[in-house]
Amino acid sequence: xxxxVRLERTAEPCVVVIFGATGDLTKRKLVPALYRLVQERLVxxxxxxxxxxxxxxxxxxxxxxxxxxxxxxxxxxxxDEEVWESFAQGLHYQKVxxxxxxxxxxxxxxxxxxxxxxxxxxxxxxxxxxxxxxYAEAVKQLGQSGLAKPKEGQKGWVRVIIEKPFGTDLASAQxxxxxIHQHLDESQIYRIDHYLGKETVQNLLVFRFANGIYEPLxxxxxxxxxxxxxxxxxxxxxxxxxxxxxxxxRDMLQNHVFQVLSLVAMExxxxxxxxxxxxxxxxAMTSVRPFTPERIRAECVRGxxxxxxxxxxxxxxxxxxxGVAPDSATETFAMLTMYFDNWRWxxxxxxxxxxxxxxxxxxxxxxxxxxxxxxxxxxxxxEQMTPNQLIIRVQPDEGITMRVAAKVPGQVTRIRDVxxxxxxxxxxxxxLAEAYERLLLDxxxxxxxxxxxxxxxxxGWEIVMPILEEWxxxxxxxxxxxxxxxxxxxxxxxxxLEQAGRRWRRP
Amino acid sequence: xxxxxxxxxxxxxxxQAIDVGRLEKELAASWQSAGGAEESGVTRVCVLNLxxxxxxxxxxxxxxxxxxxxxxxxxxxxxVLVADREATEAKLEAYVSPLCQEESRGGAKRVCGEQVTxxxxxxxxxxxxxxxxxxxxxxxxxxxxWKDIPHGEDKLFNRLxxxxxxxxxxxxxxxxxxxxxxxxxRIIGTHRQYLLASDLNWGRLTSWRNLVASFWDVAxxxxxxxxxxxxxxxxxxxxxxxxEIAAQALLLIxxxxxELKWQPTGELVREGKSxxxxxxxxxxxxxxxxxxxxxxxxxCDGLIATLTLKTAATDAEFYVGVNEEWTKLETSAKIGDxxxxxxxxxxxxxxxxxxLSRELSMLSRDxxxxxxxxxxxxxxxxxxxx
Numbered sequence: 001x002x003x004x005v006r007l008e009r010t011a012e013p014c015v016v017v018i019f020g021a022t023g024d025l026t027k028r029k030l031v032p033a034l035y036r037l038v039q040e041r042l043v044x045x046x047x048x049x050x051x052x053x054x055x056x057x058x059x060x061x062x063x064x065x066x067x068x069x070x071x072x073x074x075x076x077x078x079x080d081e082e083v084w085e086s087f088a089q090g091l092h093y094q095k096v097x098x099x100x101x102x103x104x105x106x107x108x109x110x111x112x113x114x115x116x117x118x119x120x121x122x123x124x125x126x127x128x129x130x131x132x133x134x135y136a137e138a139v140k141q142l143g144q145s146g147l148a149k150p151k152e153g154q155k156g157w158v159r160v161i162i163e164k165p166f167g168t169d170l171a172s173a174q175x176x177x178x179x180i181h182q183h184l185d186e187s188q189i190y191r192i193d194h195y196l197g198k199e200t201v202q203n204l205l206v207f208r209f210a211n212g213i214y215e216p217l218x219x220x221x222x223x224x225x226x227x228x229x230x231x232x233x234x235x236x237x238x239x240x241x242x243x244x245x246x247x248x249x250r251d252m253l254q255n256h257v258f259q260v261l262s263l264v265a266m267e268x269x270x271x272x273x274x275x276x277x278x279x280x281x282x283x284a285m286t287s288v289r290p291f292t293p294e295r296i297r298a299e300c301v302r303g304x305x306x307x308x309x310x311x312x313x314x315x316x317x318x319x320x321x322x323g324v325a326p327d328s329a330t331e332t333f334a335m336l337t338m339y340f341d342n343w344r345w346x347x348x349x350x351x352x353x354x355x356x357x358x359x360x361x362x363x364x365x366x367x368x369x370x371x372x373x374x375x376x377x378x379x380x381x382x383e384q385m386t387p388n389q390l391i392i393r394v395q396p397d398e399g400i401t402m403r404v405a406a407k408v409p410g411q412v413t414r415i416r417d418v419x420x421x422x423x424x425x426x427x428x429x430x431x432l433a434e435a436y437e438r439l440l441l442d443x444x445x446x447x448x449x450x451x452x453x454x455x456x457x458x459x460g461w462e463i464v465m466p467i468l469e470e471w472x473x474x475x476x477x478x479x480x481x482x483x484x485x486x487x488x489x490x491x492x493x494x495x496x497l498e499q500a501g502r503r504w505r506r507p
Numbered sequence: 508x509x510x511x512x513x514x515x516x517x518x519x520x521x522x523q524a525i526d527v528g529r530l531e532k533e534l535a536a537s538w539q540s541a542g543g544a545e546e547s548g549v550t551r552v553c554v555l556n557l558x559x560x561x562x563x564x565x566x567x568x569x570x571x572x573x574x575x576x577x578x579x580x581x582x583x584x585x586x587v588l589v590a591d592r593e594a595t596e597a598k599l600e601a602y603v604s605p606l607c608q609e610e611s612r613g614g615a616k617r618v619c620g621e622q623v624t625x626x627x628x629x630x631x632x633x634x635x636x637x638x639x640x641x642x643x644x645x646x647x648x649x650x651x652x653w654k655d656i657p658h659g660e661d662k663l664f665n666r667l668x669x670x671x672x673x674x675x676x677x678x679x680x681x682x683x684x685x686x687x688x689x690x691x692x693r694i695i696g697t698h699r700q701y702l703l704a705s706d707l708n709w710g711r712l713t714s715w716r717n718l719v720a721s722f723w724d725v726a727x728x729x730x731x732x733x734x735x736x737x738x739x740x741x742x743x744x745x746x747x748x749x750x751e752i753a754a755q756a757l758l759l760i761x762x763x764x765x766e767l768k769w770q771p772t773g774e775l776v777r778e779g780k781s782x783x784x785x786x787x788x789x790x791x792x793x794x795x796x797x798x799x800x801x802x803x804x805x806x807c808d809g810l811i812a813t814l815t816l817k818t819a820a821t822d823a824e825f826y827v828g829v830n831e832e833w834t835k836l837e838t839s840a841k842i843g844d845x846x847x848x849x850x851x852x853x854x855x856x857x858x859x860x861x862x863l864s865r866e867l868s869m870l871s872r873d874x875x876x877x878x879x880x881x882x883x884x885x886x887x888x889x890x891x892x893x
Contacts, residue, residue, distance in 0.1 A: 233641070309634035309637040310637055311637060311638050311641065312625070312631060312637055312638030313599075313634065313637075314634060359637065359640045359641065360640060389646075391645070396531070397531070401645075401646050408868070416870060419646050486634075506643070506645060506670075
């Protein structure tokens, strides 16, 4: 019956329960994404959402808040009234205090009622958008109240999405994994990393493994080095208290950036099923060369921003931000030089930088190829001496650019770089789905490919722990602040590449 | 796309002040509407970023006209920063507009770039670079056209230089050519690692340098090169600094001194409005260089009118001069009593837009220009000390 209806994947009926429903993420991302899924007919009519939080709210009030949120935060900046009416009928609110067992009994009753009214068949997605310290308790309560498993005799399924950060170090991540595994199977756990929902990140797999021409070059024979830049222009935006304990390595590098990194470095998977892809990702990350104190000092750079200007406006330094200690040693910028000790990547440095209050908001991967083996054209002909580069832009303005040398038209031979460009917006002329739309749909469909597995989260922590420990032990030596807001980070990052005869590209 | 664009030349919408952070979205939206408005459509192209720094006083219509010329050669993203440093109120406003070629070629889509104008005043001028940087299109070169006298201590200038692959100036606008040229040499020296410099005034000298160099392509003339001992440069003195040697004349002698290894001796003689420097070649030969305001040439502020090179030992004279209408260059070469051999060639009276377009096609380092500027700075320094 579905032949020809052009929907590759169809979701089963279900209820999405959002814990932390009065929080920012729900308003900004989750409900607008779910609304779009409904609008695009990607979920069936037998679909409902339950917002759950400590605040006393009626379902009516919750609906009004969410309607406002969709108008404010969706790309369209409006709602289609008819679609909204239909969407709102399935939108409920239940007061739930994470640690109070009785609240889960009430929640279970509500879910059962919704199953009866809307035919959601006992299928549940629980989205933990709460404070990270409550993840284990929420899962425990779900387990003890019987909500973590389908009802006996029923065919339904239960999945739990857990937001980042997943632990604050290796020990806490391992402890959290142990705790949640007491109540959930690994197949039920969806650790979300919204970077993996971005089109260009997904396109990495297609680009590498659906084209015949790139994979033969994707190795140490042809690639000189790789640069990954993950830059934000924002500061801590009132989250100084949280950020003081986190820092950029915990906040961005060990999760978002490592996920992207693993897709660049992985071997081709045997198939596209979720376990094959995730097996290859963890295999690549297992070969990351461990960081020793010597390597950290020589090949890594930490930074903290001072006052400067962003988008033409003066901004304060990190230490002047609310909730930040005036002598804080928390890093807002980090650069790591990483090596994969395997056959494919032996000797190829991966330079990774991530930071706040940088010159431009951008996330990109730049693959720099080696120079042509013989310089046939003299330097007087080469107007630009950049070797070939492949740039994969993750955000904003998603796309892929290949830089190649070409002759400038004219009687003499002058050589210049030209770009072969692919831009999602221009090429497909359609609005890209928000990362959360894709990831929520994947979870509803039971596809965990783009979610992090236990081993990956723990491996991320294993890699960065020596850095966190070394920097904590030497925090009095940190020369903070060491970069001006609105620049590309500490001078030491540029010096480090320059010493290797390379330079950071300007994204 | 607006009706203005459909009509052709004036491919700019009425300015609409918007939030800097939203500029990219505005641009994307303007392109979406542009695609549908014209029958044959438009193609959005960006082969380079052109940052233009201009002062508030500058004529906007003139700048728009110039950008039309540049776009015809080089579709680009033009980031125009209009600065009002004297204002007391700090303000930063930005607006976007497409920048299209006048005509489509053979019914094909018209090629368009885009223009983002940022108007900064007061204290916002200093932070304006941070508003420009996120708007720079990656993976294409960044040119900075600094339409003012560059100062090494200017924070904005330094930030924009760091952002750029090449800086274009025009030393013709120098109002204190001696000091400004030394300043320029210091800037090039300080930022040499990443700064590539272009000078529209140097571009105006290309024909002159070509004609001078071509004298020595003739084998019979070559021996006279090592016997040169008298150089006369006549120029129209710049109105802004009538008592100083014009920047173009300085560049010309700087080039000759650098390429022929002439060193300053510190000897300077002033005779009325003329100035005479004494330089020295490697073998001890003295070269008298006279800079003389051209009495009969006016209306070409700061430009060279004639160049005469002589040798006393071999009685040779080589001459390049522009005619009174500033349309042709004439050359002549005379050895002893022999008949003078000469030719007349067109003088490239290019517009500012055409000159700029030419500079935008250059990406390699102009070592000869850098040597010429360094040489002038050395000559001026020695003269000041003596």
